[in-house]
Amino acid sequence: xxxxxxxxPAPAASRAxxxxxxxxxxxxxxxxxxxxxxxxxAWQIAAMNLDPIVLPTPISxxxxxxxxxxxxxxxxxxxxxxxxxxxxxMIALVLGIPLGVATGVSRPLGHFFDTYITxxxxxxxxxxxxxxxVWFGLSLETKLVLVFLSAFWPxxxxxxxxxQHVDKSYIEVATAFGATRLExxxxxxFPAAVPYLVAGVRIAVGRAIIGVIVxxxxxxxxxxxxxxxxxSNFFQVANYFAALLMFVVFSVAMTEAVRLIEFRFGxxxxx
Numbered sequence: 409x410x411x412x413x414x415x416x417p418a419p420a421a422s423r424a425x426x427x428x429x430x431x432x433x434x435x436x437x438x439x440x441x442x443x444x445x446x447x448x449x450a451w452q453i454a455a456m457n458l459d460p461i462v463l464p465t466p467i468s469x470x471x472x473x474x475x476x477x478x479x480x481x482x483x484x485x486x487x488x489x490x491x492x493x494x495x496x497x498m499i500a501l502v503l504g505i506p507l508g509v510a511t512g513v514s515r516p517l518g519h520f521f522d523t524y525i526t527x528x529x530x531x532x533x534x535x536x537x538x539x540x541x542v543w544f545g546l547s548l549e550t551k552l553v554l555v556f557l558s559a560f561w562p563x564x565x566x567x568x569x570x571x572q573h574v575d576k577s578y579i580e581v582a583t584a585f586g587a588t589r590l591e592x593x594x595x596x597x598f599p600a601a602v603p604y605l606v607a608g609v610r611i612a613v614g615r616a617i618i619g620v621i622v623x624x625x626x627x628x629x630x631x632x633x634x635x636x637x638x639x640s641n642f643f644q645v646a647n648y649f650a651a652l653l654m655f656v657v658f659s660v661a662m663t664e665a666v667r668l669i670e671f672r673f674g675x676x677x678x679x
Contacts, residue, residue, distance in 0.1 A: 464646040473650035481635070486654050488631040489620050492548070493658075496555025497616045504560045504612075505605070508567025512601075513593065518568065525564060533557040533615070534622050541627060551623035558619035559612035566608025570601030606666055613662045617655060 448466050455465040464472075476482040511518040511525075533554055544550040574597050582592045624633020632651045639648040 461643055461645055464649060468646045469649040469653065472644075472646040473653055476647065476650055482632070482651065482654055485630065485632045485635045485651065486658070488628075489624065489633065489655075490658070492551045492555060492623070492631065493616055493620050496552045496619070497559050497612070499552070500556050500559035500563055500612060500616070501609075504563030505567050508564040508605075508608075509571055509593070509598070511564070512568040512571025513597070518572075525561065525568075528557070529561045529565060533619060537622065537626060546627045550627050551620070554623045555616050555619040559616040562608045562611040562615060563605075564608075566604045566611070567601065570604025570608075571597050573604070574600040606669065609666050609669075610663060613666065614659065617659050617662075621655065 451463075451466050455463045460468065473482070507521070511521050536557065537550075537554060540550045540553055544553065578596050578600060579592060582596050587595070620631070621633045621636075624631040625637050628634045632654055635651045636648055639645070639651065
């Protein structure tokens with residue numbers, strides 16, 4: 409009896425150690441949902457006390473959104489914006505990450521590009537829009553260049569910083585086991601820099617979306633930005649918010665996708 413009672417509490421203690429109790433309010437998704445409900449509640453209350461021209465209610469915005477979706481107007485506009493974003497952002501990824509890795513690995517190369525990185529990062533990409541219009545006209549190239557410039561520099565800087573801040577002991581251990589420079593880069597430096605890289609991608613996504621909006625507001629007759637300009641000119645505020653909602657949904661989806669990538673490539677840290 410004594411041995412059984414002595415052994416009884418042990419598994420319970422072990423289970424408590426392995427799986428800590430998580431309260432309802434500590435759940436991440438629950439808190440996210442609560443914040444969204446709070447936001448829409450505050451929005452509804454504020455809109456009920458204002459003119460619809462100033463601030464439409466969430467219900468009227470979602471009604472307009474659904475109407476525009478069914479008509480295909482927002483779908484067509486979103487497709488045009490998504491094309492510009494995807495192409496410009498992919499070019500920034502293909503060029504920005506390798507440059508960040510190169511400048512992070514090679515100090516002379518880092519010093520060589522440091523001035524350019526500082527100048528272009530400090531200069532708002534939107535300020536270059538009039539110059540881009542002069543060079544490329546009101547064309548697809550103007551929008552692509554603006555999106556590219558908006559996303560490129562966060563990717564370069566964060567990748568460079570991530571590579572430079574890798575723990576030197578990782579490199580020493582890999583070198584001691586006979587790893588080549590390419591193997592160290594592939595299996596040590598790049599995985600260790602993933603958190604910095606993901607942070608850069610998240611910043612770049614936001615800046616690229618801003619680039620799309622600005623480019624389409626001022627240089628385009630297609631895309632969500634052009635639709636927003638049209639709606640604002642005719643005081644269709646609910647439709648304007650509906651188009652803006654498409655950008656918000658896309659931005660959230662991209663951010664969640666980046667988090668999944670971070671989880672996928674960051675699992676090695678806990679192994």
